[in-house]
Amino acid sequence: MPTKPRLAALTASLLLAACLSAQAVTLRIANQGDATSLDPHSLQESLQLTVTGNVYEPLVTRGADFKLTAALATDWKQTAPTVWRFNLRKNVQFHDGTPFTADDVIFSYDRARGEGSDVKSYVGQIKQINKIDDHTIDVVTTMPFPILPDLITNWYIMSKKWCEANQAVRPVDRRKGIENAASFRTNGTGPFRARERQPNVRSVFTRSPNYWGKLDSNVDEVVFNVVGNDATRVAALLSGEVDVMEPVPVQDVERIKRDGKANVLQGPELRVIFLGMDQKRDELLFSNIKGKNPFKDKRVRQAFYQAIDIETIRTRVMRNSAIPVGLMIPPQVRGYAKDLDKRLPYDTEAAKKLMAEAGYPNGFEVKMNCPNDRYVNDSDICQAVAASLARIGVKINLEAETKATYFQKILSRNTSFYMLGWVASTVDVHNVLFPIMGTPGEGGRGQFNLGAYSNPKLDALTDQIASEVDDTKRMAMIHEAMKMHQDDIGHIPLHQQTLNWAVRKGVTVVQLPDNFMPWKFIQVGK
Structure with missing residues (x-):
C-alpha cells in the first residue's frame, strides 16, 4: 500500500495528465473511404497519398498556395542538362530518432522503382542518384527533364534502417494483396505519426515531437474515420461528431449550407474521371464476344463515347458538381488546349450506326469495373453509363465494389472496361501523357494505362515533350499528342470533378486543387 506522500504524488500526476489530455486538440475527419495501406509506395492514389503525406515527406512539396516549396531538400538546381543537384535538410530525424541522410533518399529511389511499387512513374525519368555527401545528392535523369521537381512532390522518403529492420525493403504489391510492416506502421519525417490503425474503420495519428519544421496548426491528434454511408457521414458532421468531412454528397451540399453549423468548401479539382477499354487482348476477358476484341475497333470505342448521355450525368447524377470535358486534363493543367476541349456529340443513332458498321448491330455484353467508394457518386455514374449503352444494345454487367478490391483487380489489368480518375499532380500534362496514355513499358510508362492503349508516335512525342525547354x-x-489521343479515342473522358468539403465552423483548412488535405495547415477552434 503506497504511503500518503506517494499516493498524493500519484494523484497529482494523474490530474496533470488528465489536464494535459483535456488541453490536447483533436481533429476528427470523416471520409467515405480509407487509405488501403500506410505504405507510401504501395498505391498511387490521392487519398492514400494525402494520408501518408502527413507522415512521410518528399524532397520538394507544395505549400498552402500550391506552389513548389522546400521539404527534405532545402534547394535544388540543374547543374547539367540531365543532372539536378539537391541539398538535403540537415538535423532532420525520422520518428524513431534515426537521422535523415542521402542514403535514405537513394534507398527510397530504389524502393519506388522496384518490384511491388505503384509509384514508379514518379521516378521513371531518373537514371540514378549519386551521393555527394550525407546531405548532397545529384539526381541524373535519362534525358533533360525540366519538370523533375514538379514530378517528385508525392514521392515520399522512407528510412533505410527502419525498412531493413522491419522486412519492408520492398513495398506491398496491391495487385497481389501482400502486406508487410509498412502497411500498418510508419516511420517518417513528417509532422504526424501513426498511433493506431484499424483498416476501413479508423486510424489515429499524433503530432511528432521531433518534427523539424514549424506548423501552422494547433492539432495534436488526428482521428481519421471511415464512414462509407453518405447520410451517416453528413449526420456526424451536423451533430458535431466530426470536424471535417470529404466528400460531401452532392445532394446534401445545399442542406449543409442551410444548416449553418458548417461551411462547404468548393472548387475545381485537377481530377478528370474517364473510362478505359482493354485494347490489347485478342479476346476480352469478360464479354460474350469470343475470338475477337470489339474495343480494338475505333468505331466501337467511338460508339460507346457518343452513346453516353453526359448531360444527364452532369445534371442528375452529379447535381451540376462536375464539368464535362473532351480532354484528359482540365483547364488548370499546363498543356491544356481550349480548342481541343470539345466532346463528341451525344448521338444514340450515330452510335448505333457505328456499332452496325463494326459488325455488332445487336450490341454485345461486357463487364464494367467500377469503385463505389473512391470518386464522387462513382457507382451512380457507372449505372448511368450502363443505362446509356443499353440504348445501343450493349449490356453492361456492372461490378461495383470497394476500392480495396477494385484497385487490386484493375491494376492487375483483370478488366475489360473500367472507370478511373486521375489528378495531374505535377500540374503538367506530362503526368497524364506518360502514365495514362503511354504504351505500358519500363520506368512507369503506361503504368495506369490499364487497357493498354498504344500509339508509338504519341510515345515518341511524350519523350520530346519531357525534355523540351522551349515553351x-x-x-x-x-x-499534337493530345489531338492524336483524342482522334484514337484512346480513353473516354467524362468530366472534371468538383471538390466538396464540409468543415465545422471554427475550423480552418486549406483546400488544394489536387484534393490533398495537409493537416499541418489546419486550425481547430473551440
Missing part, C-alpha cells in the same frame, strides 16, 4: 515548341508538341 512554344513544347506546347505545339503537346497539342
Whole structure:
C-alpha cells in the first residue's frame, strides 16, 4: 500500500495528465473511404497519398498556395542538362530518432522503382542518384527533364534502417494483396505519426515531437474515420461528431449550407474521371464476344463515347458538381488546349450506326469495373453509363465494389472496361501523357494505362515533350499528342470533378486543387 506522500504524488500526476489530455486538440475527419495501406509506395492514389503525406515527406512539396516549396531538400538546381543537384535538410530525424541522410533518399529511389511499387512513374525519368555527401545528392535523369521537381512532390522518403529492420525493403504489391510492416506502421519525417490503425474503420495519428519544421496548426491528434454511408457521414458532421468531412454528397451540399453549423468548401479539382477499354487482348476477358476484341475497333470505342448521355450525368447524377470535358486534363493543367476541349456529340443513332458498321448491330455484353467508394457518386455514374449503352444494345454487367478490391483487380489489368480518375499532380500534362496514355513499358510508362492503349508516335512525342525547354515548341508538341489521343479515342473522358468539403465552423483548412488535405495547415477552434 503506497504511503500518503506517494499516493498524493500519484494523484497529482494523474490530474496533470488528465489536464494535459483535456488541453490536447483533436481533429476528427470523416471520409467515405480509407487509405488501403500506410505504405507510401504501395498505391498511387490521392487519398492514400494525402494520408501518408502527413507522415512521410518528399524532397520538394507544395505549400498552402500550391506552389513548389522546400521539404527534405532545402534547394535544388540543374547543374547539367540531365543532372539536378539537391541539398538535403540537415538535423532532420525520422520518428524513431534515426537521422535523415542521402542514403535514405537513394534507398527510397530504389524502393519506388522496384518490384511491388505503384509509384514508379514518379521516378521513371531518373537514371540514378549519386551521393555527394550525407546531405548532397545529384539526381541524373535519362534525358533533360525540366519538370523533375514538379514530378517528385508525392514521392515520399522512407528510412533505410527502419525498412531493413522491419522486412519492408520492398513495398506491398496491391495487385497481389501482400502486406508487410509498412502497411500498418510508419516511420517518417513528417509532422504526424501513426498511433493506431484499424483498416476501413479508423486510424489515429499524433503530432511528432521531433518534427523539424514549424506548423501552422494547433492539432495534436488526428482521428481519421471511415464512414462509407453518405447520410451517416453528413449526420456526424451536423451533430458535431466530426470536424471535417470529404466528400460531401452532392445532394446534401445545399442542406449543409442551410444548416449553418458548417461551411462547404468548393472548387475545381485537377481530377478528370474517364473510362478505359482493354485494347490489347485478342479476346476480352469478360464479354460474350469470343475470338475477337470489339474495343480494338475505333468505331466501337467511338460508339460507346457518343452513346453516353453526359448531360444527364452532369445534371442528375452529379447535381451540376462536375464539368464535362473532351480532354484528359482540365483547364488548370499546363498543356491544356481550349480548342481541343470539345466532346463528341451525344448521338444514340450515330452510335448505333457505328456499332452496325463494326459488325455488332445487336450490341454485345461486357463487364464494367467500377469503385463505389473512391470518386464522387462513382457507382451512380457507372449505372448511368450502363443505362446509356443499353440504348445501343450493349449490356453492361456492372461490378461495383470497394476500392480495396477494385484497385487490386484493375491494376492487375483483370478488366475489360473500367472507370478511373486521375489528378495531374505535377500540374503538367506530362503526368497524364506518360502514365495514362503511354504504351505500358519500363520506368512507369503506361503504368495506369490499364487497357493498354498504344500509339508509338504519341510515345515518341511524350519523350520530346519531357525534355523540351522551349515553351512554344513544347506546347505545339503537346497539342499534337493530345489531338492524336483524342482522334484514337484512346480513353473516354467524362468530366472534371468538383471538390466538396464540409468543415465545422471554427475550423480552418486549406483546400488544394489536387484534393490533398495537409493537416499541418489546419486550425481547430473551440
